[in-house]
Amino acid sequence: MTKILMVCLGNICRSPLAEGIMRQKIEELGLNAKVDSAGTANYHVGHSPDRRSIASGLTHGVDISGLRGRQFQVSDFDEFDLIYVMDKSNYANVLAMARGEDDKVKVDLLLNAVKPNSFREVPDPYYGGPQGFENVYQLINKACDAIARSLNINR
Numbered sequence: 816m817t818k819i820l821m822v823c824l825g826n827i828c829r830s831p832l833a834e835g836i837m838r839q840k841i842e843e844l845g846l847n848a849k850v851d852s853a854g855t856a857n858y859h860v861g862h863s864p865d866r867r868s869i870a871s872g873l874t875h876g877v878d879i880s881g882l883r884g885r886q887f888q889v890s891d892f893d894e895f896d897l898i899y900v901m902d903k904s905n906y907a908n909v910l911a912m913a914r915g916e917d918d919k920v921k922v923d924l925l926l927n928a929v930k931p932n933s934f935r936e937v938p939d940p941y942y943g944g945p946q947g948f949e950n951v952y953q954l955i956n957k958a959c960d961a962i963a964r965s966l967n968i969n970r
């Protein structure tokens with residue numbers, strides 16, 4: 816069982832969408848994996864995803880309305896095998912909490928799943944319009960396809 820954690824800043828825009836998209840692929844392909852999401856900040860603990868993220872998911876048949884925000888914690892390094900962060904700021908914040916090399920090797924930028932070491936970011940859509948959320952959906956979907964393929968090959 817591969818345990819995957821999707822991480823952004825607030826856990827209301829990008830990472831819940833990543834959780835919902837990845838969960839759907841795991842179910843469709845019957846992969847031996849589970850997925851969760853968290854934010855590095857505590858602003859939105861217990862909150863529903865942003866309505867714009869919910870809408871962009873629903874457009875593509877992914878319902879994330881039932882998810883609730885939670886904050887990333889050190890014990891997530893024990894709980895998860897792969898920790899995917901959306902941008903370089905999330906990357907720095909998560910690495911700063913790592914207790915050693917074993918924790919650090921679990922962390923990667925989500926879009927590195929599409930192109931290793933490309934260090935592209937899923938941009939924060941919070942202050943933009945709906946087009947930003949569609950862009951985020953497309954980027955995350957591509958990355959989750961790549962992750963699903965690698966889980967499928969390696970099982």
Ligand code: 4NP
Binds near residue numbers: 826828
């Ligand atoms: P997320 O987006 O990290 O993709 O969930 C954000 C959500 C909330 C805030 C920033 C980014 N905020 O500043 O409250």
